[in-house]
Structures are given as C-alpha cells and as structure tokens.
Amino acid sequence: MNNEQESQEIYRPSAEVIAQANVKSYEEMARWAERDLEGFWAAQAEQFTWFQRWNKVLDDSNKPFYRWFTGAKTNIVYNCLDRHLTTWRRNKLALIWEGENGDLRTFSYHALHREVCRFANVLRSMGVRKGDRVTIYMGRVPELPIAMLACAKIGAIHSVVYGGFSVEALHGRIEDSQSNVCITCDGSFMNGKIVELKRIMDEALKRSPTVEHVIVFKRTGHDVPMEQGRDYWWHELMALPITRAAPGSNRNDTEILDAEDPLFMLYTSGTTGKPKAILHTHGGYTVGVGTTLRAVFDLKEEDRWWCAADPGWITGHSYIVYGPLLLGATSFMYEGAPTYPYPNRWWSMVEKYGINVLYCAPTAIRGLMRFGEAWPNRHDLSSLRLLGTVGEPINPEAWRWYYRVIGRERCPIMDTWWQTETGMFMITPLPVMDLKPGSATRPFPGVQADVVDEQGQPVAPGEEGYLVLKTPWPAMLRTIYRDPDRYVQQYWSKYPGMYFTGDSARKDKDGYFWIIGRVDDVIKVSGYRLGTAEIESALVSHPAVAEAAAIGLPHEVKGNAIHAYVILKAGQEPSDALAETLKAHVGHELGPIARPEKITFVPQLPKTRSGKIMRRVLRARALGLPEGDVTTLEE
C-alpha cells in the first residue's frame, strides 16, 4: 500500500465515544498548550496535591537540563495513595491481580497503602534512606508495585530490572546503580514453568559483592538457597514488630520531597556500550503521566483498566503503577503468559473482570491473531470501550483485527508513541480523533514533534526523516544517572535545541505521524528494546567467539528477530551444535528475549576503516537490498 492509500483509510469515533470523552476537542487543547505551555501544564498540575506550590513551571535556564515545577514540594506516593484515603476511594479496589495458576488477590486503596507503609518501614529498618538506590528484580506480582511505591515513599530511587533479563544484564544494572539492597522473588510462573529469579540473582551477586541485603518474596514456594545474614524472606520481615514500629500501626510518613528529586531510574539500551540509566523525578512525572492517562484512555471512576505490559518496563512504571493510582483508578494485573493454558486466557480475563480499557503491544496482538478468531469469539468482550497499543509500529492488518475481533468495531484504538526517556505518551490519538491504522496520529497537546532531514530542516509531507521533539515536557528524563555528558551527547547534540528520538518517521498531509523504526543500534524484539552492543558482548563472552555483530531482521510476530554474525577464534569449527550453544549462552547471560533467532558463522565482518561494524550493510545483504553508500567500507 502506498502512502496516499494508507492515509485514506479513516476510522471515525462514534457519537457515544465523543459524548463521554474527557477531552472533547484535540484542537482546542493543543492550541491552548501552544499559546501558553507553562499555563497549560500548571493547570494540569492543579489536579494533584502539593505540599508547597512551585515558583516556576519550567526552568530552562540550564538547557538541556530542564527543570519542572521548581520550588514545589511533593511525593508521587502522596498523590497515588495517601490522598485517596480520606475519600470514598479508600474502599475502592486499586489492584486486581490474577496469577498464572488462577490465584486471585485484590487490594483496596486502604490495603495497598497499608502494605506499602509496612514495606517502607522494612526498607528503613535496613538502612535505606532518601537518595539510596534499590534494585528490584521480581516477577509480575503485586509485591512489585508495592516495593516500588515503598521506595518512592521514603525518597529512595528504585531501579527495576525486568524479570525476563538474566545474570549479566542484572549484574551490570546492580553494579552501575550501586544498590545496597535488592528485592527479588524465589521464582515466577511463566508458561507453566518456574523462572529461577533467586538463583539468577545469586549468580549476579557473585559478581557484585557490595550488596548487603536481599529481600525475597515467596511466590513459587520451590526450594531456593538463602544466604544467612544477607537474604531475608519478605513475609518474615513484614511480620516483625519493626513494620509497626512507627507511631501508629501500619503507618509510615511519606517523605516530603522536592519536585525535582529523583523517583526512579530505568535502564534502557542505546547506541553505544552498556545500557544507560534514565532518570525520572517526582513532580513533572506525576503531572505528565496523570494527565496523559486521563486524556488518552479516558479513564472513569467505574472503569477497570488493564495495561498488559510488565511493570519492569517504562510502560508498566507509568501506566500500571503510577498513572492509574494517580487517578484513583482500578487496575488489573496478570502474572503469566497470554496463551497459558490456552490462547483464550486474555479474553477470558477481559470477560471475567469486565475490563473496560485494554492496552498492550502489537506483538501480543499478532501472536494471538495466529490462533484465529474462535478463541476471542467464545467470550463476551462487550465491557471493552477503548483499546491501545505501544512499543513498536502496528501493522494495519493487526490493527484491523484488533479493531474488528476484539473491539467489535466499537472501540477506538489508541496507538501511543513514546519512550523510556519521555516517560509519558508523546504522539497519540485522543478518543475523539479520526484514526488511521498504523499511525500514532498527532502530538499530545504541548508536544511539538517534527520530521527533519540530516541538517535538521523539516521534510515535505510524506517524506521519511528523523523524528525530533522541539519543546520540553514535564515527564521528560532529566539525565542519565552518573553520566550527564552522555545525556547531552545522545539526545541534544545532533540538532541544537531539539531532542533526538532515535526513530525515523513520516508525517502525512493531515499532520499524522507514521513511525518507521529505529535509526540507531537498537533492536525492538516483541516490543522489547535491546542494544546490538549488549548482544554482541554476550556472544564475545563465550570462549569460542572472536567477534560478533547483531542485527534485527523482520519477523512476522516479533516485529524484529535477532540475527547474529560470528567470527570464531582460530581452531574453532563452525557447526549447528555450536550455533545452538551460542544461542543458549546469550539466553543465559541476557535473558530469553535476547536469544538470537539465527547465528551465521562468517570469516569477516563489514567494517569502516576506523573499525566500526557496518550493521547497515549486513542488513542490506540479508534482505537482498542495495548496500547503499559503502565508500567507507574497509573489507
């Protein structure tokens, strides 16, 4: 399909959707923000409680180190939990959780607050103080958000490592963050099997001896080693009198923080070397995340919201943990695999819990689509009102299936483009907007996005270029932890005054954005973000490997799959068995998501004269495309 046809397929919202939308006019809201950016965000900030108001909404005196709501005192946890307790929401469900094995747990706002306070007291008793880093490496259990909120409540900085990562990935993140306390589970259930979280943590800690305490939540109950004096069971600590020691039982005073105090860091992959820790703060993040969730997913008091991501990624941080609680919403969380034990698992839970809004990744839709319509058709999905996607471009075919089979042609699909770095939705529809399958539509009010050429000049409608952002936004990253130079160089140096996203895109004649994909060394596998450098360094850590290059090639379900090219050390013989060993090695070091689909043994790799691997050339060769400009090729 060409661009012209692509932008002609339009889905208009029904009168019913428009009638109940929280935001009635995109244009009006966008014009307001364009006219008065600070006034716009200040008005949004009024929805939340501040211990002390700000002096300035946006301080841009030290670009690109922007600061938001300076002088204000707040704590995101006060807005997520404490303030609801004096209202009727105290008794409203904050969280409904279903385990893969069918376990069901629910938490009212009162109950969630109580658990968070008790765990905050545990952390304090272990010596965790404001500004300390805590690494959280858990399965998808309610204790994961509880641990995050407890850190935030006392002003500690959480660093959540996705539970699908493995030894080397975990080790690098613990070490870089300099955490003294880690929180994990004995294991987690996935696809009917146990993921050995505690054993992976033990292996990672052999390589980082500075960690003093490990708190282990018992989920699976299988046997795991516990190291005396270092490892403690969550349930035993929570039963100690210390959790009630603060004046008034089950209480823990929420630390009063500056709006710009750090809330969390989250590692993500970029162009070079090791993953970088993206740093987010309390005040601006509260405003950005709360505002976007209310406007885009139109949440109502009586709604049940399901963001099917993992809390270990930014989607989960912003829209499972913080966003819904900021709005006092009811969130549903599921532990396991979408197809366990059968491919109707998700749809049976939509029916059982009466989910109103479902937000997931295109890869999940493509994966479930393969099993056919009969599975969703067995279920009553009429509670659904709105749908959403995130993480990678959605192909129009999957979009139409989601719209017709899951949304029964009643539910608009919010295709939200954003990043770990942006913290909040950046290019996204609102429910009242016309939709085009495969387009994330237009920038959220207050966001100025554009598509530019190599020189930073806007390209003509329909032409491909680099996606940039031209105004700061409240939930933006503040820096890369302990590496401010890299923050400047990575995001703000390609074009002066503009944030460089690392994505390519087109903008059509209606101003709709079509995201194409990454232009750097990031590979998106099933929506997960991996760096070629991480995969290559895992390969090279195997004794048989001299050199390696990883690229992403199109894959029907995953979006991209990893293909690796490997030069063996002298004396090593290429074989299928060795290829399998290397795949398993990457899986063991980084995690199953990073396992290469295919390994090809090669005698040499295309490189520039300065020795940089030209992955672009490898990709072109694999796809049978022209190699482009190879004047710098040394080979």
Ligand code: WT7
């Ligand atoms: C990259 C950021 C943001 C939460 C999850 C991903 C890609 C994200 C879309 C979308 C096309 C998308 C981009 C972006 N991406 N959303 N709706 N359409 N591409 O966060 O892991 O930081 O990855 O994901 O390439 O740069 P992340």
